[in-house]
Amino acid sequence: MEKNHGDGRAFQMLMKTIMHVVGARPNFMKTAPIMREMAKYPREFRQVLVHTGQHYDKEMSGVFFKHLGMPKPDVNLNIGSGSHAAQTARIMLAFEPVVLKYKPDWVMIVGDVNSTMACALVCVKLGVKVAHVEAGLRSFDPTMPEEWNRLVTDRISDLLLTPSRDADRNLLKEGVPSSRIRFVGNVMIDTLVKLLPVAKKAKHTGQYVLGRGPDAKNFILVTLHRPCNVDSPPALREIMSALEKLAMDYLVVFPVHPRTRKALETMGLAGHGSAGTDTDGKKKSGIVLLSPLGYLDFLALQTRADLVITDSGGIQEETTYLGVPCLTIRPNTERPITITHGTNKLVAANKAAIVKGAEDRLGSKRHGRKTLPLWDGKAAKRIVQVLRRIA
Numbered sequence: 533m534e535k536n537h538g539d540g541r542a543f544q545m546l547m548k549t550i551m552h553v554v555g556a557r558p559n560f561m562k563t564a565p566i567m568r569e570m571a572k573y574p575r576e577f578r579q580v581l582v583h584t585g586q587h588y589d590k591e592m593s594g595v596f597f598k599h600l601g602m603p604k605p606d607v608n609l610n611i612g613s614g615s616h617a618a619q620t621a622r623i624m625l626a627f628e629p630v631v632l633k634y635k636p637d638w639v640m641i642v643g644d645v646n647s648t649m650a651c652a653l654v655c656v657k658l659g660v661k662v663a664h665v666e667a668g669l670r671s672f673d674p675t676m677p678e679e680w681n682r683l684v685t686d687r688i689s690d691l692l693l694t695p696s697r698d699a700d701r702n703l704l705k706e707g708v709p710s711s712r713i714r715f716v717g718n719v720m721i722d723t724l725v726k727l728l729p730v731a732k733k734a735k736h737t738g739q740y741v742l743g744r745g746p747d748a749k750n751f752i753l754v755t756l757h758r759p760c761n762v763d764s765p766p767a768l769r770e771i772m773s774a775l776e777k778l779a780m781d782y783l784v785v786f787p788v789h790p791r792t793r794k795a796l797e798t799m800g801l802a803g804h805g806s807a808g809t810d811t812d813g814k815k816k817s818g819i820v821l822l823s824p825l826g827y828l829d830f831l832a833l834q835t836r837a838d839l840v841i842t843d844s845g846g847i848q849e850e851t852t853y854l855g856v857p858c859l860t861i862r863p864n865t866e867r868p869i870t871i872t873h874g875t876n877k878l879v880a881a882n883k884a885a886i887v888k889g890a891e892d893r894l895g896s897k898r899h900g901r902k903t904l905p906l907w908d909g910k911a912a913k914r915i916v917q918v919l920r921r922i923a
Contacts, residue, residue, distance in 0.1 A: 549578045550919065551636035554605075555586035555623070555647025558720070558846050561827065562642040562665060564600035565722035565912035576920060580634050584623050584647040585610040599727055599828065616646060616677050623650035631658055638663050638919065641685065642719075644866075649681040656688040665719060665915065667692035668699025671866040682866070691922065693915055695719070696869045697905065716914040717906025720846055721853050724831070725909030731831040751783035752890065753837040760881070761843050761861055762792045765799055767881040771861060772801050774886035775841075779819045782894075785833060787822040839893050841886070848876050853907055857893040861886065873904060 550570065552563050563581075570577045583605035609626040611619060623646065631639070631654060639655045641648045642665040655662045667686050671679050686692055686703060694700050695718040703713055754775060761767050775784050788796070825833070831850075834840060840851050841859045848870045851858040858876040870876035879889040906914070 547576060547578060548637040548919070549580065549634060551580045551582060551631070551634060551639045553582050553584065553627075553639060553641045553647060553651045555584040555611075556643070556645045557587055559642050559645065559647070560600065560602065561723045561846070562719045563640070564602040565719055565726070566640065566665070566915055567603070568601050569912040569916045570919070573916070573920065580607070580636065581605045582607045582627070582630055582651075583609065584627065584651070585612060586619065586623070586645060586647045587613075599730065600723065611647075620646045620650045623647055624654050627651050627654050628658070631655065631660055636660060638691075640665060641689075642666055644669070644678040644681045644685070646677075646681065649685050652685045652688055661691070662689040663691040663693060663919070664689040665693045666695055668694045668696075668701075668703045668713070669866040670699075670702045671864045673864045679866070691918070693918070695906075695911070696867075698869055714914075714918050715906065716918065717908065717911035718849060718904070719911040719915065720849055721907045722909050722912050723827075724850055724853060727828060727831060728835070731828045732835060751785050751837060752778060752894075753833050753840045754784060754786040755789070755840075755842045755844055755847060756786075756792050756861070757789040758843040758862070762789075762795050764881075765795075768795055768799060768801070770881050770883045771886065772796070774883040774890075775819055777883065777887050778890055782838070784819045785822065785837075786819055787825045787830065787833075789824060793821075839890060841890065849907075851875055852904065855902065857896065859886070859889045859893055869904060873902070 552567060554560050554563050567579055567581065570579055581603060585608055607630050609623065609630070611622050611626060613619065614622065627650065638661050639651060640663045641651055644666070648664070652662050652664070662685075664685050667682075667689065669682060673679055686706070686708065690712065692703055692708060692713045693716045694703070694713060695716070697715060700713055700715055704710065756762055756768075756771065761771060775786070778784055834847070834850060834856060835854060837856055839857050839859060840847060841861065842848065842851075843861045845865070845867055848858055848860055848865060848867050852870040852873055852875045855875060858870070860876055860878050861881050862878055863880065865871065865876070865878060867876075871878065877889060877893065879885050
């Protein structure tokens with residue numbers, strides 16, 4: 533049966549089974565808008581959601597199912613943590629019978645975690661077509677496990693859905709045929725756009741943790757989780773020393789990843805005072821160590837921060853969309869567009885470099901929101917239209 537799309541082009545309206553794979557927290561944020569958009573075409577798509585269980589964050593579960601409008605997984609592989617090799621192997625062993633059972637027409641994988649590459653490998657060996665969302669990103673750093681996940685996944689995927697034009701160029705330089713590449717935009721921004729009004733309106737952490745009004749600023753937001761920063765005592769000491777220096781003048785709000793908290797406790801760096809407001813209502817400097825936050829709470833803080841210091845890839849993107857200055861403690865990034873856009877800057881894990889970088893960022897004029905091409909909250913719509921037309 534053919535259906536006209538309204539622009540004179542017709543496509544076959546055939547039911548396709550689409551298997552979505554999520555493995556870690558960012559995967560949910562990218563998959564949710566795609567599933568929501570695909571659900572608008574029930575005669576064309578049968579959706580199956582597989583959670584590998586690579587990571588499971590109880591703090592996020594309510595957001596997954598309530599705010600993201602995402603169904604509970606049809607299959608949970610419950611893989612858990614482990615070394616890269618062990619985790620990848622367990623995912624492959626558990627995922628193969630799921631693919632054989634559901635016989636999907638396409639498997640949609642997102643990002644660059646171990647689940648992404650492991651499930652792609654299973655599919656290519658079974659002859660099942662793979663669509664990679666967020667394809668083409670490159671840090672050009674072979675020491676990053678995620679870089680190898682990206683390279684392998686893009687090499688064997690049938691459809692490469694890219695978030696930015698630099699990703700297209702990376703793929704073309706690697707010899708990927710242009711017929712396999714589609715520039716669709718950043719689907720992570722779809723979730724941000726959807727939940728930003730909720731985060732701003734609700735009384736989330738941005739208000740009640742800081743003990744100030746919803747429009748209050750003058751604080752630095754920090755996240756750290758990468759092994760190069762967290763598992764290296766010299767690097768972590770330098771970073772914490774920099775934060776202590778900055779906390780003399782700014783409130784530093786630091787939701788601590790479990791891995792990071794364990795490292796801080798081992799090194800005796802977990803106690804860094806408190807912060808809040810004095811009796812006269814003036815800001816009191818210091819470092820606030822928080823438990824991990826759900827997406828809405830963290831987004832509320834991001835929108836109010838004067839500066840974000842991070843080593844996360846996704847947060848580099850979110851701050852770029854929000855126009856919030858960002859300092860990334862890494863030697864490189866797979867999202868260079870955030871650097872050229874002007875909102876993000878790389879800095880070494882060195883006290884002097886971090887303090888100077890932070891002071892420069894805090895002293896510079898805030899960019900304000902200036903949307904990048906196709907970072908418009910409509911990437912999922914473009915992705916689904918590609919899947920509607922493709923065999």
